[in-house]
Amino acid sequence: MFVMSVVTALVLLALLTQAGVLAVQRAFPPQGRMVEVDGAVLHVVDIGPRGYGMPIVMLHGASSNLEAMRRPLGDLLAKDHRVILIDRPGHGWSTRMRRQDSTPQIQARMIDEALGKLGIDRAIVVVHSWSGALGARLALDHPSRVAGLVMLAPVTHPWRGGVGRYNEIIATPVIGPLLAYTVTLPLGYFVAEAGARSVFLPQMMPDGFVRDSATPLLLRPREFIANACDLVTLKEAVAAQVSRYGEISAPVTIIAGELDKTVSTNIHARPFAAMVPNAKLIALPDLGHMVQNAVPDLVKTEIETMIGKIVPVQAAAD
Numbered sequence: 001m002f003v004m005s006v007v008t009a010l011v012l013l014a015l016l017t018q019a020g021v022l023a024v025q026r027a028f029p030p031q032g033r034m035v036e037v038d039g040a041v042l043h044v045v046d047i048g049p050r051g052y053g054m055p056i057v058m059l060h061g062a063s064s065n066l067e068a069m070r071r072p073l074g075d076l077l078a079k080d081h082r083v084i085l086i087d088r089p090g091h092g093w094s095t096r097m098r099r100q101d102s103t104p105q106i107q108a109r110m111i112d113e114a115l116g117k118l119g120i121d122r123a124i125v126v127v128h129s130w131s132g133a134l135g136a137r138l139a140l141d142h143p144s145r146v147a148g149l150v151m152l153a154p155v156t157h158p159w160r161g162g163v164g165r166y167n168e169i170i171a172t173p174v175i176g177p178l179l180a181y182t183v184t185l186p187l188g189y190f191v192a193e194a195g196a197r198s199v200f201l202p203q204m205m206p207d208g209f210v211r212d213s214a215t216p217l218l219l220r221p222r223e224f225i226a227n228a229c230d231l232v233t234l235k236e237a238v239a240a241q242v243s244r245y246g247e248i249s250a251p252v253t254i255i256a257g258e259l260d261k262t263v264s265t266n267i268h269a270r271p272f273a274a275m276v277p278n279a280k281l282i283a284l285p286d287l288g289h290m291v292q293n294a295v296p297d298l299v300k301t302e303i304e305t306m307i308g309k310i311v312p313v314q315a316a317a318d
Contacts, residue, residue: 257287
């Protein structure tokens with residue numbers, strides 16, 4: 001009787017999850033185009049004026065999608081610049097074929113291929129949080145594509161501890177998918193708001209952020225599993241690339257907060273800035289993790305300052 005009750009409950013939760021997935025996808029449909037690359041199909045939103053100037057590529061962190069970079073920062077930049085926002089492989093409306101495609105190295109290759117297909121030869125790459133490691137890898141492995149790198153609260157180095165027991169369980173074969181396809185979405189609706197709010201501290205989360213950033217897409221099983229895999233493999237991935245940071249030749253600007261409880265500035269941003277030859281670190285005393293939301297005007301100014309220095313040099317070289 002007990003076993004039958006458990007099985008019945010799991011079946012009902014699985015059906016509820018599938019209904020929830022359909023509802024979420026109707027509420028937050030894709031906004032851009034799909035670009036096929038080796039191992040994935042990437043969802044790309046291309047906004048702002050074209051035909052002149054240095055394009056800006058924006059890459060989101062963990063537990064999010066391109067909308068987390070679009071509002072307000074991407075929309076602000078798109079008033080004067082071409083902005084390309086990309087859902088990382090497995091996130092938002094991007095897919096990926098293999099679980100092991102969770103590392104910055106592999107995702108950097110996919111994104112470089114997508115940019116080539118979009119005709120983006122060189123760009124300013126703006127990254128947040130998890131994608132700090134991805135941006136560094138792009139600059140290392142695909143330097144001709146990266147004219148400059150702007151990093152917001154970036155992950156760059158190994159850290160003590162893990163990434164949460166639940167993520168480790170979800171990334172485990174069999175038991176992880178079982179949970180993801182039954183309980184994650186129903187439970188997630190109750191905790192998404194509080195979880196997002198905690199990441200903003202000490203700043204206040206903007207009203208409507210969870211809706212405006214399409215955060216509920218994360219609760220879909222395939223994306224929740226992909227996100228967990230990204231997180232549990234990240235420490236080993238950054239440990240493998242740390243020794244190469246001195247090879248980064250592109251100009252780098254890092255903006256981080258001293259009060260960031262999600263990604264420590266002392267563990268990541270400061271050591272990274274010390275290792276990269278052409279790096280500038282802006283550490284703000286009262287800033288938390290969501291740099292793009294808290295100080296978008298500052299980020300825009302730093303991006304435009306970087307473009308202003310790069311374009312004359314590039315023109316002289318041409």
